[in-house]
Amino acid sequence: MTIRPATSSDLSLIEEIDCVIESGEYLHIDQSGEGLSFHFKIEKRSLREKLVLPNRLDTETQFLLKQVVNGTDEGICKVAEHEDQIVAMLLAQPDPTLSVMKVLDLRVDCEFRRQGLATVLLYQLIEEARQADLRAVCAMTRTNNAPAAILLEKLGFDLSGLDTRRHSNHDLVKESATLIWYYQIV
Numbered sequence: 001m002t003i004r005p006a007t008s009s010d011l012s013l014i015e016e017i018d019c020v021i022e023s024g025e026y027l028h029i030d031q032s033g034e035g036l037s038f039h040f041k042i043e044k045r046s047l048r049e050k051l052v053l054p055n056r057l058d059t060e061t062q063f064l065l066k067q068v069v070n071g072t073d074e075g076i077c078k079v080a081e082h083e084d085q086i087v088a089m090l091l092a093q094p095d096p097t098l099s100v101m102k103v104l105d106l107r108v109d110c111e112f113r114r115q116g117l118a119t120v121l122l123y124q125l126i127e128e129a130r131q132a133d134l135r136a137v138c139a140m141t142r143t144n145n146a147p148a149a150i151l152l153e154k155l156g157f158d159l160s161g162l163d164t165r166r167h168s169n170h171d172l173v174k175e176s177a178t179l180i181w182y183y184q185i186v
Contacts, residue, residue, distance in 0.1 A: 003120060006069045006077040006089065013086040014065065014079065019107035021053040027143040029162070029177055040162055044146060051144060061105050065091055076128060080117050087112040090121040094134060100182075101129035103139040122155055130185050137183040144176045157181040
């Protein structure tokens with residue numbers, strides 16, 4: 001297994017990573033109160049049936065991926081390669097106004113999960129952010145992607161926010177709100 005910066009010849013292979021989201025759990029959000037006095041409670045719950053969601057690169061991420069890999073835009077794109085096959089990818093971009101490194105996409109092929117690839121990629125990103133004198137690494141997950149949230153928590157990311165309207169005005173009702181995570185660099 002080799003982890004290296006992505007090249008333009010990797011772009012088509014990255015799109016072939018089979019990174020379907022599979023989970024038997026989700027993160028349930030209870031909201032109480034109103035106005036400036038509201039509270040959220042988040043708890044892991046079991047799903048009635050296993051969640052299987054395709055996780056294709058959206059158009060915006062594909063464009064940014066090409067920009068970063070080709071050096072047109074600032075950012076980091078690393079891939080894990082196994083026997084000439086791209087099996088994992090991490091895409092991140094610094095946000096100098098906030099002094100953070102934002103994780104834009106992290107994907108691991110289904111056959112190569114639970115082998116530490118995502119952990120290694122994130123630790124390498126944290127080290128690069130530290131060397132760039134950034135204050136944190138920021139990542140976002142959806143509440144219906146419990147495996148991603150569990151990974152970030154395991155690595156020391158703190159749950160720092162919740163966006164119940166990032167994708168629609170009914171994210172909380174659909175139980176797919178966005179969770180915002182930060183790894184503080186000291």
